[in-house]
Amino acid sequence: MALITISGYPSSGKSRRASQIKAHLETRLADQSYDGPKLKVSVISDDTLDVGRDAYGDSKSEKPARGALFTAMQRQMGQDTILIVDGLNYIKGFRYQMYCAAREHKLRVCTVYVVATHDLCREWNSTRTDDRAYKTETLENLLVRFEEPSSMVRWDSPLFIILWEEEDVPADEIWKAITAGNVKAPHAGTQVVEKAPMDALHTLEHTTTSIVSSIMTSQASSSLGGPTILAISATLKLNITLPARNITLSELQRYKRQFVTVHKKAITLGSTEKGTVDWDEENVAKKFVDYLEERMKP
Structure with missing residues (x-):
């Protein structure tokens, strides 16, 4: 549903603001006038994950601490959850990573910047018990x-932006952002790519080889050129229009290598075409036959 990223200096009052936001959201969701989807409000933080403050003492321990927060965030993201991430979130690259994850899940987002002076942060940190x-x-x-x-x-x-001297959070504006704001669609960098089945490479190689063999067999037993029926397997037959000339095996093998190379990349990286790519024998065969007809000249 939505991701609310809390950011601010250490000991600036972020957890207090996260609690205020959570309370406001839960009140609105429980109100009788609310007629939207059933939602829950969750908060994750270093405290809920048992990450100590000493984790930020050096880069070696800080990196896994951020990783734990990011993993927990991804695990709790969903269309039924308003997720508040209460943390330092002080690195813009990390906030961007969180934003990309939200886009991948098609969530609305907003950022709450909790502001306090350096001196206040030092004072509040020194009084913690x-x-x-x-x-x-x-x-x-x-x-x-x-x-x-x-x-x-x-x-x-x-x-x-919430200043240290403000008593409460801008609940109305935050509510509007997470319930009526734009949902940005995933782009190529964040979109989950559909992978090909495990036997796709075998199907690709076997089907194209069968078509090459079928063309050579048909050409040897009939007149050159024109519409031809290829018996690719016991259950699959396709029509192809061959040029009125002798097609050599080396020429067909060259076209086969080109076709297989391109589609191996698609299988390895995922679909590179618009829509879903089917990797069953019939669809691979149709694609290869179309490919041959486009390239074989009279």
């Missing part, structure tokens, strides 16, 4: 490295 405080060196490093969200880039938009 729940074992969730950052070490001073780690805190200072994260403050310097923070990459601020921007409404000018698509992966941070729509962007809602």
Whole structure:
């Protein structure tokens, strides 16, 4: 349904804002006037994943921490869920990665930037007594490295900025963004590609070989050129129009190699054509016959 990305300095009050947003959304969903689909609101964070603040002390431990958050996010994404990701999310490349995952699942998105001054973050971090405080060196490093969200880039938009002095979140605007905002379709970089079946390569090679053999057999037993019926297998026969000349085996083998090379790439990488590509014997045979008719000249 939707992904809400929380971003902000360490110890800036992000979890408080995430809780406020969750409470507002659940109230609206429970209201009698709400007549939309049944939805649940979920929050994931370092705390829910048991990722300690010391994970951000160096790059070696920080990378798997971000990976755990991203994996949990992907696992909970769905059309029945409003997912709030409560984390630092301070690297724009990581926010872009989250945005791409949301597009792949056809979710609406928005970003909430929780703003507090450096001094306030230091103060609030020093007063924590729940074992969730950052070490001073780690805190200072994260403050310097923070990459601020921007409404000018698509992966941070729509962007809602909440200052430390504000009592509540812009619930109406967030609600509108996640229930009435545009759903951006997946593009080639994020779209799940349909893979070919396991026996596609065998079918491709076997079918094209059978067609080459059938053409050579037909040519040896009948007059040259014109409409010809190819017996590709016991159950499959196709029509082909052959040129009025002798077609050599080397010529057919060349066309076969070209055809197989192109379609091997499609099988390996997934469909490269519009729509679904069928890899059964009949469809492969029809494609190869069309390919030959286009290339064999009189």
